[in-house]
Amino acid sequence: MIKLHPPKLSNKTIKNVNKVLRSNWLSTSGKNISRLEVKLSKIHNVKYCCATINGTSALDLAIKSIKTDDNEEIITTGLSWISTVNALLYNNISPIFLNVSKDLNLNLDDLEKFIQNETYVKNKTLFNKKTNKKIIAVLFVNLYGKTLDIHRIKKIIKASKAKVYLIEDAAESLGAKYSGTKKTAGSLADISCLSFNANKIITSSCGGALLTNDTKIYKFSSHKANQCKKKNFYNDGVGYNYKITNLNATILLSELQYLNKKIKKKKNIIEKYSTFFKKNEKVKLLNYDKDGTNNWLINVKIVSKKKITKKIISYLEKNNIEARPIFIPFTELKYLKKYQKYRTKNLKNIVENCISLPSGTELKTKEIKKVSNSIINFVNEKIKN
Ligand SMILES: Cc1ncc(COP(=O)(O)O)c(C=O)c1O
Known part of the structure; x- marks a missing residue:
């Protein structure tokens, strides 16, 4: 896995x-x-x-x-x-x-x-x-x-x-x-x-x-x-x-x-993902920053009119890849509903169809390729809009 x-x-x-x-x-x-x-x-x-x-x-x-x-x-x-x-x-x-x-x-x-x-x-x-x-x-x-x-x-x-x-x-x-x-x-x-x-x-x-x-x-x-x-x-x-x-x-x-070694590795990993997804308009890297200002989980948004988060995660799991959905917005949690919200109407939509990809520092190039190809295959096979 x-x-x-x-x-x-x-x-x-x-x-x-x-x-x-x-x-x-x-x-x-x-x-x-x-x-x-x-x-x-x-x-x-x-x-x-x-x-x-x-x-x-x-x-x-x-x-x-x-x-x-x-x-x-x-x-x-x-x-x-x-x-x-x-x-x-x-x-x-x-x-x-x-x-x-x-x-x-x-x-x-x-x-x-x-x-x-x-x-x-x-x-x-x-x-x-x-x-x-x-x-x-x-x-x-x-x-x-x-x-x-x-x-x-x-x-x-x-x-x-x-x-x-x-x-x-x-x-x-x-x-x-x-x-x-x-x-x-x-x-x-x-x-x-x-x-x-x-x-x-x-x-x-x-x-x-x-x-x-x-x-x-x-x-x-x-x-x-x-x-x-x-x-x-x-x-x-x-x-x-x-x-x-x-x-x-x-x-x-x-x-x-x-720490510094690991940050360098992270930068490399995100750049590789970015190269693999470059030509695919349906896969958007969310927190890619050339200056290397992100160093934890790498996320993508799949451009689709349908909700596909669960489907893509289980598709990846079948290919021995662990991915996970983005956190549920606080505005959607029952115990937090009573608190004030400001212009959060589309928060759910922003998060929809976003997933976190394998991002560990020891990730090999062939693994990044496998994850990227699996996502691209899913998008090509399952998303028609
Ligand atoms: C954004 C954020 N805040 C706070 C925490 C809390 O840290 P801890 O799990 O060490 O209590 C975490 C994560 O684990 C986190 O991701």
């Missing part, structure tokens, strides 16, 4: 894990945790890093660190992995869902329109005209590893003349560059969150991190993540068991050495 995105750990990492297993430093203390935090700060050129047990807990800490009461709102995308929105709901923050562009990322024209037309500012605070609630942040996602034009987002927020935090869910974009820049994703928002879940470009089986230049946010987050521990057996608030373990930190530290 050609898998979607299998993890690949190096032999050196396995040796390092053996060493740490023998050392017995397996819990949330151990030197590799702070080493990892220094390394992630350096990679992203930010002052602080709090390494967490997963990306979801990093997002939860990000929201906890900026909320001031329960009646607040955050503008976010209508399409992402579920953790993005759940982090808001854990904190009684209401999401305002915006539409996505063709590349599946937050639509920045809509962000601009929403802030210009649907909000007002009082005492440098942004309020939602519809609910009169405070909007404390914009939470954007580098979905499927594809980055956005961060400078444009910052400009839009600045133009509002209100204090609005910029939070980046960079769970899927480790090592990518912001669109149109040479800056590493995760480095320019007020708070950025990473994930090292098993299907990501670099994994420690589970793991995450919160990145920031803000001393207050960092101190708050690392204290909360460490059970609000003041000193041994003395805790001064409701804390969380959110720190990464020394075992996971060891895996990550070792694997991060291969």
